[in-house]
Amino acid sequence: MLPLIVVVPLLAGVAAFVVRAHRVRRNLLLAAAIAHTLLVASTWFAAPPAALFGWLDLDAPGRLFLSVTSVLFLASAVQTVGYLRAEEGQHDAAATSSGWVLSRVPEAVFTGCLLLFLTTMSLVTMCQHLGLLWVAVEATTLASAPLVYFHRDGRSLEATWKYLVVCSVGIALALLGNFFLAIAASGKIGAQPAMTVAGLIDAGASLHPAWVKAAMIFFVVGYGTKMGLAPLHTWLPDAHSEAPAVVSALLSGAVLNCAFLAILRVTQVAHAAGAGDFSRDLMLVLGLVSMATAAVFVMGQADYKRMLAYSSVEHMGILAIGIGLGGAGVAGSMLHAVNHSLVKGMLFLTAGNILAAYATKRSSQIKGILSERPFTGVLWMAGLLAVSGMPPFGTFFSELIILKAAVDQGRFFVAAAFLVLLAAVFIGMASSILPMAQGRAPGAESAPRESWRAALPAAVLGTLSLALGLYLPERVSRAIHDAAATFGGF
Numbered sequence: 001m002l003p004l005i006v007v008v009p010l011l012a013g014v015a016a017f018v019v020r021a022h023r024v025r026r027n028l029l030l031a032a033a034i035a036h037t038l039l040v041a042s043t044w045f046a047a048p049p050a051a052l053f054g055w056l057d058l059d060a061p062g063r064l065f066l067s068v069t070s071v072l073f074l075a076s077a078v079q080t081v082g083y084l085r086a087e088e089g090q091h092d093a094a095a096t097s098s099g100w101v102l103s104r105v106p107e108a109v110f111t112g113c114l115l116l117f118l119t120t121m122s123l124v125t126m127c128q129h130l131g132l133l134w135v136a137v138e139a140t141t142l143a144s145a146p147l148v149y150f151h152r153d154g155r156s157l158e159a160t161w162k163y164l165v166v167c168s169v170g171i172a173l174a175l176l177g178n179f180f181l182a183i184a185a186s187g188k189i190g191a192q193p194a195m196t197v198a199g200l201i202d203a204g205a206s207l208h209p210a211w212v213k214a215a216m217i218f219f220v221v222g223y224g225t226k227m228g229l230a231p232l233h234t235w236l237p238d239a240h241s242e243a244p245a246v247v248s249a250l251l252s253g254a255v256l257n258c259a260f261l262a263i264l265r266v267t268q269v270a271h272a273a274g275a276g277d278f279s280r281d282l283m284l285v286l287g288l289v290s291m292a293t294a295a296v297f298v299m300g301q302a303d304y305k306r307m308l309a310y311s312s313v314e315h316m317g318i319l320a321i322g323i324g325l326g327g328a329g330v331a332g333s334m335l336h337a338v339n340h341s342l343v344k345g346m347l348f349l350t351a352g353n354i355l356a357a358y359a360t361k362r363s364s365q366i367k368g369i370l371s372e373r374p375f376t377g378v379l380w381m382a383g384l385l386a387v388s389g390m391p392p393f394g395t396f397f398s399e400l401i402i403l404k405a406a407v408d409q410g411r412f413f414v415a416a417a418f419l420v421l422l423a424a425v426f427i428g429m430a431s432s433i434l435p436m437a438q439g440r441a442p443g444a445e446s447a448p449r450e451s452w453r454a455a456l457p458a459a460v461l462g463t464l465s466l467a468l469g470l471y472l473p474e475r476v477s478r479a480i481h482d483a484a485a486t487f488g489g490f
Helices: 002-018 022-042 060-086 092-098 107-126 130-148 154-189 197-202 209-227 235-242 245-272 276-298 304-325 328-358 374-387 394-408 412-437 452-470 474-486
Strands: none
Touching: 002 022, 002 107, 022 060, 022 107, 060 107, 060 245, 060 328, 060 452, 060 474, 107 130, 107 245, 130 154, 130 209, 130 245, 154 209, 154 235, 154 245, 197 245, 209 245, 209 276, 235 245, 235 304, 245 276, 245 304, 245 328, 276 304, 276 412, 304 328, 304 394, 304 412, 328 374, 328 394, 328 452, 328 474, 374 394, 374 412, 374 452, 394 412, 394 452
C-alpha cells in the first residue's frame, strides 16, 4: 500500500511529460489526484505494513499530514484543470508577459512537476529513516522549483532562484545535523548507527547529549528554512507571490507541513536523548520571532498574495510555539497544522480567482469583490476570519488550545505576546482585505459573470475548516491526539 501511494503520482507525473494531448494530460492529473486520495483514505481503515526495511512507515502524524496533503492536492488539481481550460484560447506570448495567468507553453512540465511534487511530499510523510527524510525534503524543492518559474518572467525567475538557493543552503545545514546525530550515536551503538527514528529513540540514553544538541540546532535551522520560520523565511514571500495560485496553495498548505514534520521527527530523538527542554526552548524562540516578523511585514502590504505568504510565516510560528510549550500545546499544533492547511489553501485558490478577474496583485486597485463576484467575495471574507482565528472556524480552537497551554504553564509573557501578535496580524490583513471586498468599483455593471465552479475547490476547503470548528469527529480527534502523543504531547 505505501509504495502505491508514492508510485501512482510518480508514474502519472512521468506520463504527463510525454503525453501530447492537453485534455488527456489534465484528465491524468485529476485521475492521479483522486486515486491518491482514495489510497490515503484506505489507510484510515487498515494500517498498511511498513516497507523498505522499515524506512517507510505511516504512523499517526504521518497519516495525518499525508491526508491533509492529499485533500489539498485534489482541490488544487481541480482548480488547475479549470485554469488551463479557461486559458485554452489565450495567446502564449500574452499569457507570459502578463504574469497573472497560467501559460500553456510549459503545460506538460507544469503538470508533470505538480505530480512529482505530490510524490515527494507523500514520501516525506512516510519516512522513518532520517537520511531518506533529508532526501525527500530536498526532492520537494527540486520538484516544485519549475512550478514557481511557470510564468517565465523576470520576477518569477528571481523568486525561483531565491527559493532554490535559500532552501538548498537550509537543507545543507540539515545534512550536517544528520552527520552530528550519527556521531552522537556512533560512539555508543557502533560504527554503523541505526539512523531510523525508532532506532535512535531506543538508543536515546546512549546518545552523546552535546552532539545531539548541536544536531538539533542544525536540524531546526535547516528544516526551519523550508518551513518558513523567521528569520529563515526570506524565500517564502517571493515564491508564494510569483507562483501560480494552485502552487502557492500547495507550498503554504502542504510543503511547509512537510518541513514541520521533519523537525518533529528529530525532536523525538532529542527527547529520548534528554535534550527535550533544549529543543522546546529553541522552537519557542523561533515561533515568537516568526509571529513578530509576520506582524511587521503584513502591515501595509500592497501585494495580497505576498500578504498571505507572511501570514504563513505567522502560522508556522504558531506551530513552533505549540511544540515549544509541550503538553497540550503539541495537540494544539497538530490541530492547527490541519486547519491552517485548509484555510490557506482556500485563501490562495481564492486569490488566484481574484488575480484572474482583476489582473493585478495590488490590493489597492481592487474594490467591490462582494458585489461583483459574490462567491469569491464571501470566500475572501471567510478566509480573513478563518486565518485570523475567529470562531467558529477550526483555527480558533487550535489557537485557543495553544494559548491555554501557555497560561496553564505560567508562561504569561508568551501568552500575552501570542495575543498581541495575533491581533496585529489581524489588523494588518483586515486593512487590506476589507477594502478589496467592500464598495463598488467603476464599471462594475460590465464585469464578466462569475463562475461558481472556479470557486468550488476553495469553498470545499473552507467548509472543511468550518466543519472542524463546529464538530471534531471522534476519529479525527483521536488521530490528532495520537499524533501529539508521538511527539510527547497529550
